[in-house]
Amino acid sequence: MNVLELEKVRKTYQKHVACDDISFDIEEGKIFGLLGPNGAGKTSLIRIITTITKADSGKILFNGEALNNTHPSKIGYMPEERGLYKKMKVGEQITYLARLKGFSKREAFEQLDYWLDKFDILDWRYKKVEELSKGMQQKIQFISTVIHNPKLLILDEPFSGLDPINTNLIRDEIYELNKKGTTILFSTHRMEQVEQICENIVLINKGKNVLEGQVSDIKDKFKEHIYKVDFVGKIPENIDEHANIVEEEENSIKVQLIDVGHANKFLNYLLSQGTLVTSFNEILPTLNEIFIKIVGGKSDE
Numbered sequence: 404m405n406v407l408e409l410e411k412v413r414k415t416y417q418k419h420v421a422c423d424d425i426s427f428d429i430e431e432g433k434i435f436g437l438l439g440p441n442g443a444g445k446t447s448l449i450r451i452i453t454t455i456t457k458a459d460s461g462k463i464l465f466n467g468e469a470l471n472n473t474h475p476s477k478i479g480y481m482p483e484e485r486g487l488y489k490k491m492k493v494g495e496q497i498t499y500l501a502r503l504k505g506f507s508k509r510e511a512f513e514q515l516d517y518w519l520d521k522f523d524i525l526d527w528r529y530k531k532v533e534e535l536s537k538g539m540q541q542k543i544q545f546i547s548t549v550i551h552n553p554k555l556l557i558l559d560e561p562f563s564g565l566d567p568i569n570t571n572l573i574r575d576e577i578y579e580l581n582k583k584g585t586t587i588l589f590s591t592h593r594m595e596q597v598e599q600i601c602e603n604i605v606l607i608n609k610g611k612n613v614l615e616g617q618v619s620d621i622k623d624k625f626k627e628h629i630y631k632v633d634f635v636g637k638i639p640e641n642i643d644e645h646a647n648i649v650e651e652e653e654n655s656i657k658v659q660l661i662d663v664g665h666a667n668k669f670l671n672y673l674l675s676q677g678t679l680v681t682s683f684n685e686i687l688p689t690l691n692e693i694f695i696k697i698v699g700g701k702s703d704e
């Protein structure tokens with residue numbers, strides 16, 4: 404079952420095409436990364452999914468139904484530009500937003516207590532938002548985004564401005580919500596976070612979907628047959644007949660195999676030459692390297 408299905412979604416601003424027939428699906432229960440350089444069209448697409456704006460053309464299904472005005476109550480969206488009411492007290496703010504999403508007063512207060520207690524911030528309840536630091540406000544924004552237990556949670560750079568402890572706290576909450584069934588659409592430029600968190604990604608560049616799939620499959624597809632070998636003693640003198648040395652340190656080399664797909668043969672060759680190999684690992688490209696390779700200097704800004 405897909406929570407979201409996008410087919411040829413198009414959005415133009417005057418003559419600029421922000422989303423150029425974008426198609427992809429998000430399976431229920433996944434943590435899905437929406438990636439792309441500045442100006443790629445991610446926010447434009449998210450604003451369409453959350454019904455803030457409309458696509459010019461294309462098809463969007465939410466939970467199998469054509470996207471409509473009943474769906475935002477099942478979506479939680481934390482935009483990169485945070486938007487809390489500065490003069491409101493934390494408790495009022497969170498319950499107000501919960502009520503906008505259809506909660507009764509009682510449900511809103513129950514949820515408020517639950518989350519403030521969970522984050523161990525019960526004493527913030529009567530503080531005005533403007534009295535909180537940026538990171539503290541972000542925690543309140545996160546609570547406001549998830550309070551109505553959305554089916555789809557859309558997070559745009561959720562960790563920006565958070566210290567390492569609060570980053571872990573929010574990340575653990577994201578995992579917990581995901582385990583309980585919330586599908587997550589996660590947008591960020593921080594590729595190491597994507598590697599850590601997302602199972603599937605779509606990469607958008609200049610409004611077009613340029614790469615899509617499971618992170619492990621994508622890394623496999625872009626692999627360059629590079630291996631790191633740690634050893635004791637010497638490496639054989641004729642190694643360049645079998646591999647190109649990419650990096651060399653004392654007792655460690657990185658090589659690119661000439662005979663690709665025959666790592667065992669290469670390892671046996673090293674052993675047969677008397678090299679004492681202490682570790683032998685394939686080095687897959689990072690998502691950051693793949694991102695740069697595909698997008699290169701071709702972003703919109």
Ligand code: ATP
Pocket residue numbers: 416417419420421439440441442443444445446447448703
């Ligand atoms: P970033 O990573 O920098 O947030 P993004 O991928 O979210 O970028 P969008 O904000 O969707 O990118 O912008 C895509 C393109 O559409 C950009 O060229 C931008 O200038 C343009 N654009 C976005 N919103 C508007 C608007 N309201 N009016 C005109 N052009 C817009």
